[in-house]
Amino acid sequence: MSLITLTFGDRGNCYSETPHTLISTPETAIANKAQSIGAKAQAIIKKTCNFYSQNDVYVIAEVINGFIGQDMQATLNGKTMELLEIESKFGHSAKKGMTVGLTLKGISKEELKTGETIFFEKN
Numbered sequence: 368m369s370l371i372t373l374t375f376g377d378r379g380n381c382y383s384e385t386p387h388t389l390i391s392t393p394e395t396a397i398a399n400k401a402q403s404i405g406a407k408a409q410a411i412i413k414k415t416c417n418f419y420s421q422n423d424v425y426v427i428a429e430v431i432n433g434f435i436g437q438d439m440q441a442t443l444n445g446k447t448m449e450l451l452e453i454e455s456k457f458g459h460s461a462k463k464g465m466t467v468g469l470t471l472k473g474i475s476k477e478e479l480k481t482g483e484t485i486f487f488e489k490n
Contacts, residue, residue: 408433408487410467415479423451424476426469428485436460439487441471448473450487 410428417424437459441448454468455461469485479485 407489408435408439410435410469410485410487412479412481412483412485413466414481415476417476422472424471424474424479426471426479426485428467428469430461430463430465430467431484432463433487434460434462435467435469435487436489438490440490441469442486442488443474443479443483446474446478448485 408430409432410430412426412428414427415424435450435453437450437453439450441450449472450469451472452468452470453459453461455465457465461467471479
């Protein structure tokens with residue numbers, strides 16, 4: 368097995384698990400840290416759009432506080448939204464200072480304005 372396969376592989380188990388094996392990726396490290404601190408976060412909306420033939424809203428935002436992960440609930444002005452997907456350079460989680468792509472359900476594009484803050488907390 369090459370170093371390239373270990374580094375850029377398909378994220379499958381390309382190692383034999385032993386009690387002494389610890390494989391950590393940036394995505395798992397962020398997710399573990401988010402679980403340990405209670406995971407409340409905020410993100411400022413930079414841009415919103417709808418993809419063709421999709422009802423969900425895609426938001427580009429900057430995380431300004433905390434950690435955002437897959438199992439979180441989003442709120443804006445008292446309205447609760449479902450966080451369907453999060454995309455960042457580390458996969459499906461993000462930390463303060465990162466720009467992320469969020470797919471939200473339960474709100475329209477018109478209700479999300481540039482500069483507003485979305486709040487996230489663990490379900």
